[in-house]
Amino acid sequence: xxxxxxxxxxxxxxxxxxxxxxRNEDAFLAQPQRGLWAVADGMxxxxxxxxxxGAVVDALAGLPGPDTLTDFIELARGRLQQVNASLRMExxxxxxxxxxxxxxxxxxxxxxxACVWAGDSRIYLxxxxxxxxxxxxxxxxxxxxxxxxxxxxxxxxxNMITRAIGAAxxxxxxxVSLSARDxxxxxxxxxxxxxxxxxxxxxATLASGDCxxxxxxxxxxxxxxxxxxxxxxxxVRVDDLSGDKTVVNPTL
Numbered sequence: 001x002x003x004x005x006x007x008x009x010x011x012x013x014x015x016x017x018x019x020x021x022x023r024n025e026d027a028f029l030a031q032p033q034r035g036l037w038a039v040a041d042g043m044x045x046x047x048x049x050x051x052x053x054g055a056v057v058d059a060l061a062g063l064p065g066p067d068t069l070t071d072f073i074e075l076a077r078g079r080l081q082q083v084n085a086s087l088r089m090e091x092x093x094x095x096x097x098x099x100x101x102x103x104x105x106x107x108x109x110x111x112x113x114a115c116v117w118a119g120d121s122r123i124y125l126x127x128x129x130x131x132x133x134x135x136x137x138x139x140x141x142x143x144x145x146x147x148x149x150x151x152x153x154x155x156x157x158x159n160m161i162t163r164a165i166g167a168a169x170x171x172x173x174x175x176v177s178l179s180a181r182d183x184x185x186x187x188x189x190x191x192x193x194x195x196x197x198x199x200x201x202x203x204a205t206l207a208s209g210d211c212x213x214x215x216x217x218x219x220x221x222x223x224x225x226x227x228x229x230x231x232x233x234x235x236v237r238v239d240d241l242s243g244d245k246t247v248v249n250p251t252l
Contacts (some may be wrong), residue, residue: 006242035108
């Protein structure tokens, strides 16, 4: 099926090493013609983080064309499971504790899209001026928040993730799906962007509707706010070329 549905998908991406790190362990994929985008963030502080994020992106880039969105999600999960196993083997061979990476992917098939992820890289959606975070971090902080813990007294580290490719023999990938609409703008990003840049600034920047300009400005904002981590932004825009502006799914 691919992305042929009257919807036109365009995108732009930008990555930066930041102001502190010695190498860029982020990697991204932007293939609007295939309806496929991803951001992977090699686990900071671990050996070979750039190797891990590159392996994740390369695996997704090799996905075959799907017939349905459900197929696309399962193909992506299967390929990422294979990467998880290979990174576990690589870590044992190199005698290091972990070679790992987060991943977040946006998949489009027909009029529908899905987010698939593990870790704290995120996807946001700007729709009719409202910004929504479509993913939920697999992190110690988010787990405490979900449990209703008192966040004013927590000692949880915001950078402590609880799920990542290569971190354990078994891994689960969360997924959410939605119907795309004319004018939707998605942002895939690593935590090097989402941590220092407030959601209000993200929304205001995406509102321009210009993918290349928004990606560049978001990275610049992260740098201006300290740039302590690698920074990656992939901005994706949806336009309905069929002239049918009907709202398909008013709940999301």
